[in-house]
Each structure stands twice: as structure tokens, then as C-alpha cells.
Amino acid sequence: MKNAFNRSTQDHARPTLPDFVTSRVERYYRERVQETWEGGHIMRGLIPDADALHLSSNDYLAIARHPDIIASMAKTLLESGNGLLMSAIFLHGDCPLLQFENRLATFMNAESGVLCQSGYAANTGLIQSIASAQTPVYVDMMAHMSLWEGIRSAGAAPIAFRHNDVVHLEQQIRRYGQGVVLVDSVYSTTGSVCRLVEIAGICEAHGCVFVVDESHSLGTHGPGGAGMVVELGLESRVAFRTASLAKAFAGRAGFITCPVDFQEYFKFESNPAIFSSTLLPHEISGLDATLSVIQRSDQRRARLASSAAWLRQRLTELGYNLNGSESQIIALEAGTEQRTIVLRDALESRGIFGSVFCAPATARNRALIRLSLHADLSDAQIEKIASVCRDIRTEVELDKWPSTRRLGDELSSRRRRRELVDEKNAVTA
Incomplete structure (x- = not known):
């Protein structure tokens, strides 16, 4: 008789799942793996060798192995271990996390800020905290999935506008009314850049809350890497900026800039803030060191x-x-x-x-x-x-x-427009 603790993998108990679950799993393997990918996997190609060029990392400034960052994290890990494992709502007084929140907010030329567990948590928590089922939420069709998930968690209905189409955005606002506008400063899928100045003007004209996800511009754009909103001088015209610190900051966290009175409100209103443990001490010290590196990385x-x-x-x-x-x-x-x-x-x-x-x-x-x-x-x-x-x-x-x-x-259309302009100029000459 086999010892219960030495069973092979094949002997492990397997729960029986109902059809509504198994049918979804089976459909994935049938439609995607077998029919679309012909038994392979779209995400699993060759194994890169030592000379391969890795262009899949978001470490845009190539600082993930910077000695100052590693040394700071290692020192804190040895001194503090994993610290106190609890929600950040319990933190107050003079502690490293709150100090870093203030430092990062100052760096981004914001009144205040909130550190989150991830950029995803920042976006979902923020939208949940500012929108409701009655709030129109206007979202660029190319905006990050976490913004769309934030709309869902708020119980709001997303009102999409065509990518970077400010005319369509204004048409949607005129139709549905005052609400929240969500964009990325740099869109993560294609690298296109948002028309921030024009959208800021539209938001002001219609009393909308403007939210900009700066995940792919914080650290890489703006003075000292402070982001595209600062580069364009829009700090007072953008109500909230969010960012994943897993990009140029090469860490694992998220951030929201906000008015000072919103900071506490968010921490006691946002589900991700309330029901997730805070970042660990060595993560905070690593991010603090990273900010110093980024500031001198022109x-x-x-x-x-x-x-x-x-x-x-x-x-x-x-x-x-x-x-x-x-x-x-x-x-x-x-x-x-x-x-x-x-x-x-x-x-x-x-x-x-x-x-x-x-x-x-x-x-x-x-x-x-x-x-x-x-x-x-x-x-x-x-x-x-x-x-x-x-x-x-x-x-x-x-x-x-x-x-x-x-x-x-598109090129044909451009050529035709130029030809029409040339014809018009020739007639009027």
C-alpha cells in the first residue's frame, strides 16, 4: 500500500468540475491551441541564448540591476525582513512608505499621492473611488485593460471613443454629459502618444475629471523623468495621474497623484487599498533608491x-x-x-x-x-x-x-488630398 504522502502526480486527487467550467477550458484548448495555434503556443517560441536581444522587458532605462537599487533593497531586507504584513490603512506617523509617497508626489509636481500594490490596483481602485453606475466614463479604445476593469468594478458603463480622436470624444461627452475621461499618455500596445493638451481642454470645457495613466512615460519623459503631464505643464489640468512602477521604475508597485484630501479618502474607500497587504520594506527602499537613479538619468x-x-x-x-x-x-x-x-x-x-x-x-x-x-x-x-x-x-x-x-x-488618401490642394491652388493662381 502506497504511503499517502509519497503518491505520484498521477495519483493526486482531482476535483470534478461542472460543465460550465470544463466547457470553457476545453474551448480554449480546442479553438486556440489546436485550431489557431496548430498544437503549438503563440507565447512560447524559442529559448533565447546568451546573445539574444531581449525586447520584451519594460525596464526602459535599463536600471533593474543598478547597484544602488540592489544595495538598498538588500540592506533593508537583511535589517527588516518582510516587516509588518498588513493593509496600508493601518500605517500612520513617520514610516518609509508614507515618506516615499510624499517624495514621489513632489517629484511628479503633485499635491499628494498614494502608493498601491500595482498599477492595476491603482487604476481599478481609483475608478471605483470616483465613479458610480450613474457616472459616464469615457475611455480611449486603446486604454489599458486595468482602466476598463476599473469601470466594471465601479458599476459604470464604459463609453468608448476612437483612439486619439478628440472630435469623437467631445461628441460622446455632448451626448452623455459630464463624467470621467480615461487615457494613457503613452499607449502600451502600440507606443502612440495621447493628445493630452487637446483632451485637457475638452475636459475643462465640459467639467469632466481627467485621468491619465503615465505607466509608460513616468521615468522616460519629462524633466528628470517626471512624466509627460509635467513635460506639457498640465499638472493643474489633470485631476489624477496613475502609473505602474513596474516599467521604468523596475519595481512592483503603482502610484496615484491626487489632491491631499483625496489621499486618505482613497485609502479608506478603495477595495484594493483596504483588502490587500502593503508593500514590503525592501520594496519601498528599492523604489526610493530607484527614484534617485531616475532623477539623474538624463x-x-x-x-x-x-x-x-x-x-x-x-x-x-x-x-x-x-x-x-x-x-x-x-x-x-x-x-x-x-x-x-x-x-x-x-x-x-x-x-x-x-x-x-x-x-x-x-x-x-x-x-x-x-x-x-x-x-x-x-x-x-x-x-x-x-x-x-x-x-x-x-x-x-x-x-x-x-x-x-x-x-x-492612408498614404493614397494623403496623396489625393495633396493633389486636390494643388489643383485648387492652380485654379486660383
Whole structure:
């Protein structure tokens, strides 16, 4: 007779799940793994070797291994361990977490701020705290999923507006009334940049609360890395800024800028704040050290911006539709998941590893490979990315991608508009 504690994996008890659960699991394996991915997996390609270029990390400034950050975290971990495991609502007085909240808020030129467990928790908690079932919530169609989840948790109905279409946004507000407007400063899927100044004006004109997710611009944009809102001088016109500190800050946390009286309200109103344990002491000290590194990383920011601009130009010249990217995020939109697997394999076989984005992270049949650039990429490595993308165009059938056809239609429309203008000028001359 086998000892109950030495059973093999095959002997482990397996609970019986009802049909409404098993049918969903079976549908995933049937429709996605077997039919769409032909028994493979869209997220699991080659294993990168030591010389591979990793373009899947959000560590844009390449500081995750910075010695100052590591030393600060290690010292605190040895001295304090995991600290007191409890919700942050119990914290008061002179403690490192509250001190860092104030320091980060000052850095972002905000009156106050709240540190959260993640960017996802920051967005869901914030929307839950400012919207209700009666609140119209206007959201860019490309906004991060955590903002959409925040709308759901608030019981509100999302009112989408076309990506970066300020005319459509104003039309929606005129129809449904005063509410909350949600955008990303830099959109995580394609790297496009929000028209923040114009949307701020629309929010002011209609009395709307403006919320900007700065996850992909905090640290990389603005003076000292303070973000795009500060760069544009919009601090007083944006009610709340949120950010994941798992991007340029290379940690695990989220942040919300807010008025000083909102800080306490949020901590006692937001479910993620109330019902999740606070960050650990070594995480706080690591983030504090990271902020100091980011403030003195102007050269890294400049390097990242110039590398990204050069690569965007090269890829555009090669015929890739970059969907309006103006940042360190560059997306190659192959379309279907099958075509994206072909693109993934072509890149990985040549030593370039990006991130696969597919539904539900993208719209159906708009899957893509996202290349996240970082400050430590050399000129030779940037050139390699461009050269590989040049060489694989026939292999991946770039001319058949829907995004390529859209680009062609757009260029044709531009040419036709220029021709019309030229004809008009010739008649009036």
C-alpha cells in the first residue's frame, strides 16, 4: 500500500468540475491551441541564448540591476525582513512608505499621492473611488485593460471613443454629459502618444475629471523623468495621474497623484487599498533608491529617445505600419495569430525576442509583436533589429498584413488630398 504522502502526480486527487467550467477550458484548448495555434503556443517560441536581444522587458532605462537599487533593497531586507504584513490603512506617523509617497508626489509636481500594490490596483481602485453606475466614463479604445476593469468594478458603463480622436470624444461627452475621461499618455500596445493638451481642454470645457495613466512615460519623459503631464505643464489640468512602477521604475508597485484630501479618502474607500497587504520594506527602499537613479538619468532618457526615433524611421522606410508610435514602444502588427507566430519565429530565429500581444490584449485579428527598447541598446544592436526586419519582409509576407494595407490606403488618401490642394491652388493662381 502506497504511503499517502509519497503518491505520484498521477495519483493526486482531482476535483470534478461542472460543465460550465470544463466547457470553457476545453474551448480554449480546442479553438486556440489546436485550431489557431496548430498544437503549438503563440507565447512560447524559442529559448533565447546568451546573445539574444531581449525586447520584451519594460525596464526602459535599463536600471533593474543598478547597484544602488540592489544595495538598498538588500540592506533593508537583511535589517527588516518582510516587516509588518498588513493593509496600508493601518500605517500612520513617520514610516518609509508614507515618506516615499510624499517624495514621489513632489517629484511628479503633485499635491499628494498614494502608493498601491500595482498599477492595476491603482487604476481599478481609483475608478471605483470616483465613479458610480450613474457616472459616464469615457475611455480611449486603446486604454489599458486595468482602466476598463476599473469601470466594471465601479458599476459604470464604459463609453468608448476612437483612439486619439478628440472630435469623437467631445461628441460622446455632448451626448452623455459630464463624467470621467480615461487615457494613457503613452499607449502600451502600440507606443502612440495621447493628445493630452487637446483632451485637457475638452475636459475643462465640459467639467469632466481627467485621468491619465503615465505607466509608460513616468521615468522616460519629462524633466528628470517626471512624466509627460509635467513635460506639457498640465499638472493643474489633470485631476489624477496613475502609473505602474513596474516599467521604468523596475519595481512592483503603482502610484496615484491626487489632491491631499483625496489621499486618505482613497485609502479608506478603495477595495484594493483596504483588502490587500502593503508593500514590503525592501520594496519601498528599492523604489526610493530607484527614484534617485531616475532623477539623474538624463543621458539614459536621451539615449532611449534617440534610439527609438532612429529605429522608427528605419522601420517606416521599410514599409512597416507602426500605428503612430512616437515612443520607445514599437509594434509590428501582423494581424492574425497565425501570421504573428510566423513573425515571432522569423525574429527569434535571428536572435530578436519581443512580446506577443493578441486577444484579449488586442482586438481580434490585430495581434502583434511589441518591441520595447531600452537605454542600453548599442548602435549595432539597433542596426541589427532594422536589418532583420528588412530581411524577413518576404518571409513574413509583410505586403499581406492588414496593417500594411491600411498604411497604403492612408498614404493614397494623403496623396489625393495633396493633389486636390494643388489643383485648387492652380485654379486660383
